[in-house]
Amino acid sequence: MAAVRAWVAFVTEGNESVPVRPEILSSWRRSAQGSALEVVSAPLADEGDTAAFWQGSPLQAAVSAVADELRRSAADGDLVLAVTDTQARILWTYGGRVMRRKAEAVNFVAGGRWDDTSVGTNALDLAARLDAPATVFSAEHFAPIVHNWVCWAAPLHDPATGERLGVIDLSTTWDRAHPIGLATARMMARLIESALPDTRQHPRFGPPPVEHGLSLTLLGAAEARLDGRRLLLNRRQTEILALLALHPEGLSLERLHALVYGDSAVSVSTLKSEVSHLRSTLGGAISSRPYRLMLPVVVDVDEVLDRVKRGEVLAAVTAYGGDLMPGTNSPALTELAEVVAVAVREALLADPDPDAVLGYSEIAPYDVQVLEACLARLGTSGHRAIPLLRGRLAAARR
The missing domain is CATH 1.10.10.10 (Winged helix-like DNA-binding domain superfamily/Winged helix DNA-binding domain)
Structure with a gap:
């Protein structure tokens, strides 16, 4: 596996020209300053402090409100879910039968400190650090104890103020990786954010938006x-x-x-x-x-197609959360799913806006042609997105 070869080259030879995404390489550099290679489990924060922070956090109320759905998703997919604070300290977890045991073995539990200086590169830290959804697959993790994991994480924000609150992470073994894993993490983030308590319980929140229909x-x-x-x-x-x-x-x-x-x-x-x-x-x-x-x-489909018609590629990708109802048996919805996916992809090929392509690559990480079209458009301009695009292209070609 290319990720394993890159990790070995970095760890044993100090080779920083390895074909990994820029954000992974940056995290590996930070991780190498600590003891992540030898760590057998994440360090634990003070149990009392963690419990007190969780009980006083608006995230606790939100997670409690949607806990049944979160637990059902974890059990159905044999995942372990975790909600963290902004420093990648785990505040709440729930796992399917198999993953729960694996998680407990490495302190992927409440109080576990999963910042990359403590336990090496992982999706919880990247999502918190970059304030963006993140995937870390197999040996992209720096610590060998989680080389057989794949993790998808998405940041959590107060929708009224935009304040960062933490991260939601989904983890399982690498052989159970699924292309909609990151989209599912983003959906769970939206679910938790929608359940955050209102102004009457937490005065620092602004009034919730009024929705009708x-x-x-x-x-x-x-x-x-x-x-x-x-x-x-x-x-x-x-x-x-x-x-x-x-x-x-x-x-x-x-x-x-x-x-x-x-x-x-x-x-x-x-x-x-x-x-x-x-x-x-x-x-x-x-x-x-x-x-x-x-x-x-x-309907979100209407917004995506309308943005495509108007040539607003970045806005179309922003509204595009992934395939339409994956697994549907409805012939009409199956056809529409193809129409939307092709429309978004063709719009990107015609106008490969770098920010739009980066957003799309989170949903379709193996679409080499779109990444190549964007890099060809940028050429030698020195655009800020080029290193990240090249990293994602290298990962897609593995």
């Missing part, structure tokens, strides 16, 4: 919100709601059935039952004959 996030990880409140829907119900939102003119029962199920042998009564559940969830805001949503709707 239905808001659908379909790119990356699907989520539906009604008047700012997250709806608990299964995948099929979310697909139906998405198709109704994307067809504001309304759909007949037969047409909706075809868009949702295609040629699958699913009865019309099953669809009627799902629509009935949605109608109840939305307070009756679905009409019949045709089925149509009777409330304001905002």
Whole structure:
């Protein structure tokens, strides 16, 4: 593996011309100043101080509010989740059965100090340090104790003030790496941020934004919100709601059935039952004959495609959270997913804005052609993004 060879060259020979991303190399340099190579577990902060900080933190209230969903995700994917403060000190963790044991063995637990000077390069530290989502894969970690891990982390902010609060991290073994891991971390960060307490509990917060109507996030990880409140829907119900939102003119029962199920042998009564559940969830805001949503709707897909049409590539990528409902069986949504993915990619190839390409490479890290197009556009200009783009291109080619 290229990452292992690069790590060995750096550690044994001091070779700093290794093909790793610039942010990894910078962290390796910091890590080499400490004792991360010999560390067998992360050092632990004072238990009492950690507990007191957590209990007084708005993050504790937010995590408690969405804990069931976080735990379900950890169990389903056999992940270990961690929430940290701004210094990469772990405040809360939850893990699936296998990963929980692995995490405890290296002090990936509350109080564990995961800054890179303490335990070497890792995604928690990078996300906190760079204030940006981060992935660290296998031997990109500096400490050998986590060389068999892959970690995805995203920063947490107070949405009212922009203040940094900490990081959410998802970790598992490297052989279970998934291309939507980073998008999932970003989605969990948004979930926690949306649950932060309001001004009445924490006066330093500004007033929460007022939201009205239905808001659908379909790119990356699907989520539906009604008047700012997250709806608990299964995948099929979310697909139906998405198709109704994307067809504001309304759909007949037969047409909706075809868009949702295609040629699958699913009865019309099953669809009627799902629509009935949605109608109840939305307070009756679905009409019949045709089925149509009777409330304001905002869908992230529309924003991305609209930005692409206007040539606003950076804004399109910023709104693009990843593939549309990965794993969907709906033929209509599968087709739309391809349309959106191709539209964003073609827009980047036509206008490879460096910041947009860097954002896109977090979602599609192995798209060599887009990275090459951006570097070709920049040439020898000395643009600040060139070193990072070259690093990501090297990683994508491994």
